Amino acid sequence: MSAECMLETRSLCKRFGGVSATDDVSLCIYAGEVHALIGPNGAGKTTLISQLSGLLRSDSGKIFFSGEDVSRKSAAALAQLGLARSFQITSVFQELTVIENVAIAVQVTLGSSFRFLGNAAKDPAILGPATEVLKRTGLADKSSVLASRISHGERRQLEIAMALATEPKMLLLDEPMAGMGQAESNDMITLLASLKGDKTMLLVEHDMDTVFTLADRISVLVYGRVIATGSPEEIRANREVQQAYLGDD
Amino acid sequence: MDNALNRSEQSKLAHHKCRSFYRRHRGSVLPGMINLLVLVALGALPVIAYLDGQIFWLDVATRLVILAIAAVSLNLVLGFCGLASFGHAAFIGIGAYAVGIPVYHETYGGFEMIAGYSGWWHLALAIAVSALFALVTGAISLRTRGVHFIMITMAFSQMMYYTLVSLQEYGADDGLSIDLRSELPLLNLDDPLHLFGLCFASLLGALLLSWTLVRSRFGKVLVAARSNEPRLKSLGVETYRYQLVAYVISGAMCGYAGALMANFTVFISPSMVEWSRSGELIFMVVFGGSAYLFGPVIGTAAFILLEYFLSRFTVYWHLPFGILLILVVLFLRGGVSGSIARLFSKRSAVSNSVSVNSTSVAEGSAPAIQGSSQARGEDTP
Numbered sequence: 226m227s228a229e230c231m232l233e234t235r236s237l238c239k240r241f242g243g244v245s246a247t248d249d250v251s252l253c254i255y256a257g258e259v260h261a262l263i264g265p266n267g268a269g270k271t272t273l274i275s276q277l278s279g280l281l282r283s284d285s286g287k288i289f290f291s292g293e294d295v296s297r298k299s300a301a302a303l304a305q306l307g308l309a310r311s312f313q314i315t316s317v318f319q320e321l322t323v324i325e326n327v328a329i330a331v332q333v334t335l336g337s338s339f340r341f342l343g344n345a346a347k348d349p350a351i352l353g354p355a356t357e358v359l360k361r362t363g364l365a366d367k368s369s370v371l372a373s374r375i376s377h378g379e380r381r382q383l384e385i386a387m388a389l390a391t392e393p394k395m396l397l398l399d400e401p402m403a404g405m406g407q408a409e410s411n412d413m414i415t416l417l418a419s420l421k422g423d424k425t426m427l428l429v430e431h432d433m434d435t436v437f438t439l440a441d442r443i444s445v446l447v448y449g450r451v452i453a454t455g456s457p458e459e460i461r462a463n464r465e466v467q468q469a470y471l472g473d474d
Numbered sequence: 475m476d477n478a479l480n481r482s483e484q485s486k487l488a489h490h491k492c493r494s495f496y497r498r499h500r501g502s503v504l505p506g507m508i509n510l511l512v513l514v515a516l517g518a519l520p521v522i523a524y525l526d527g528q529i530f531w532l533d534v535a536t537r538l539v540i541l542a543i544a545a546v547s548l549n550l551v552l553g554f555c556g557l558a559s560f561g562h563a564a565f566i567g568i569g570a571y572a573v574g575i576p577v578y579h580e581t582y583g584g585f586e587m588i589a590g591y592s593g594w595w596h597l598a599l600a601i602a603v604s605a606l607f608a609l610v611t612g613a614i615s616l617r618t619r620g621v622h623f624i625m626i627t628m629a630f631s632q633m634m635y636y637t638l639v640s641l642q643e644y645g646a647d648d649g650l651s652i653d654l655r656s657e658l659p660l661l662n663l664d665d666p667l668h669l670f671g672l673c674f675a676s677l678l679g680a681l682l683l684s685w686t687l688v689r690s691r692f693g694k695v696l697v698a699a700r701s702n703e704p705r706l707k708s709l710g711v712e713t714y715r716y717q718l719v720a721y722v723i724s725g726a727m728c729g730y731a732g733a734l735m736a737n738f739t740v741f742i743s744p745s746m747v748e749w750s751r752s753g754e755l756i757f758m759v760v761f762g763g764s765a766y767l768f769g770p771v772i773g774t775a776a777f778i779l780l781e782y783f784l785s786r787f788t789v790y791w792h793l794p795f796g797i798l799l800i801l802v803v804l805f806l807r808g809g810v811s812g813s814i815a816r817l818f819s820k821r822s823a824v825s826n827s828v829s830v831n832s833t834s835v836a837e838g839s840a841p842a843i844q845g846s847s848q849a850r851g852e853d854t855p
């Protein structure tokens with residue numbers, strides 16, 4: 226494998242019954258780049274993200290992260306290596322407050338949680354970074370509200386905040402703007418833009434303007450197969466892509 | 475469309491699970507006072523009655539307190555991990571036999587390695603063997619969830635039941651009388667007051683232990699895993715390990731309660747491990763409020779007292795008792811503790827309910843049906 230790939234997949238496959246959700250996917254995401262993954266509904270984008278983040282076991286193929294073969298690693302182990310993900314369908318701790326959601330993410334990054342004494346809710350080593358992340362993601366004033374009671378857009382922000390709180394090397398973002406209003410989307414784009422260069426990102430996104438704004442390179446997934454990878458200009462000009470995807474826009 | 479589904483899903487969830495553990499501490503102090511009152515009454519009233527010559531109530535209270543310890547231990551798994559173990563009676567059995575067997579051999583000879591009257595030895599044995607049993611059975615059970623977890627924990631406790639039944643030397647299914655109670659320094663467990671004192675102090679210890687655990691980093695992981703396990707895994711937590719440790723702590727605590735039980739009943743038998751005993755423990759926890767630290771104590775008290783009073787009114791007390799239990803489980807959300815907490819906490823001021831905004835769903839986001847079916851733990855295999 227080439228040394229510059231932060232994340233590399235080789236012939237990754239995942240089938241659900243008769244459906245090939247991902248089919249022979251080989252990708253290389255360079256360190257530091259924002260790599261967008263686009264494709265129509267049901268193309269297998271979420272499936273791929275889940276394979277990469279260890280929540281779904283691949284049927285075949287290999288995954289390398291920073292040069293290490295991580296194909297068989299658990300989701301938790303991958304997260305500990307610095308690979309964080311966000312979920313297309315918001316997945317937060319509904320019964321916990323906003324700051325508790327981020328605090329658990331921070332706590333996890335501080336090492337083993339086999340600590341049986343002391344009040345974790347008052348631990349400055351956890352609260353400090355957690356507050357910092359909330360400020361950065363614009364959630365500071367919702368800090369003590371239950372995650373089930375904030376707006377959908379705020380919950381999407383929280384989703385990203387938790388991923389960031391683990392201080393990852395790389396982010397796998399599955400439609401971070403899904404279901405957001407225009408203003409909220411813009412805030413999110415600003416946030417992602419501010420992370421650009423700092424974090425490597427694999428970004429699943431439907432909105433082409435956003436993709437062309439943020440992405441350094443784009444891969445197009447159709448029926449589980451990567452039909453093209455290239456710079457935004459190359460993708461825009463690609464015949465096959467236009468037919469398969471951009472065409473019906 | 476997508477949003478509407480999300481919303482109903484979320485409010486359903488919010489109803490289903492009781493509110494966050496942390497939140498309960500922010501609410502009114504009154505529920506705490508009630509808990510304290512119950513605890514003081516539990517410690518003082520039976521003793522007063524006993525000194526007044528009414529021996530019966532101290533008996534009831536001792537049994538109650540021992541079962542409350544078992545319920546508190548079960549709650550570590552059931553309440554804080556959200557895993558319904560249907561086999562905790564096995565630990566009570568282990569703890570009880572950890573008293574009965576050494577005493578038997580000390581009296582009648584044989585098996586010198588474990589024979590003894592020492593209470594320290596009995597408690598150590600009860601805790602160690604329970605912990606080991608929890609480690610082995612937990613390691614297997616915790617690979618499953620939901621109904622499977624219930625069935626497999628129950629199966630393990632049935633295995634323990636039949637093992638005890640097969641122990642001819644210790645009375646098989648007739649059980650075994652214990653000739654002498656555990657010997658402890660300063661205490662004489664033949665004195666009902668001493669025994670009750672030990673049990674009550676142990677209950678305080680059990681409550682203190684679970685309180686400490688729940689607010690620690692360890693406890694935060696358990697509660698977060700109960701709330702959304704796939705998410706916690708994807709943050710980097712091997713949840714299995716933490717749940718296993720919680721299961722072992724819970725089993726050890728329950729085994730300790732079993733050792734106390736043997737000293738109370740001075741009799742051990744496989745019937746202590748019958749599956750219905752495990753069911754009763756679950757009822758006590760759910761009845762009192764499973765995600766509340768003090769819930770199991772309230773639940774056990776309510777259970778024991780109801781059992782007593784109903785059985786005085788009618789010989790057919792099982793029927794009204796069962797109906798009442800079902801009603802409580804159905805209508806008192808969060809059990810008795812949950813209801814008390816709700817009574818005193820003003821509904822949260824933040825009524826800005828779930829996901830109000832954004833009708834403009836981003837272009838081609840997930841189809842609604844997929845959305846709802848995946849809303850929780852979207853890609854667990």
Ligand SMILES: Nc1ncnc2c1ncn2[C@@H]1O[C@H](COP(=O)(O)OP(=O)(O)OP(=O)(O)O)[C@@H](O)[C@H]1O
Nearest residue numbers: 241244246265266267268269270271272839840841
């Ligand atoms: N857990 C599952 N079980 C069975 N089939 C699944 C499962 N998850 C996904 N699929 C199927 O695999 C295919 C790819 O789904 P996936 O969710 O990965 O698509 P996607 O590109 O993320 O789509 P969207 O843009 O709608 O989010 C679809 O046909 C879907 O129905």
Ligand SMILES: [Mg+2]
Nearest residue numbers: 270271272313
């Ligand atoms: Mg998807």
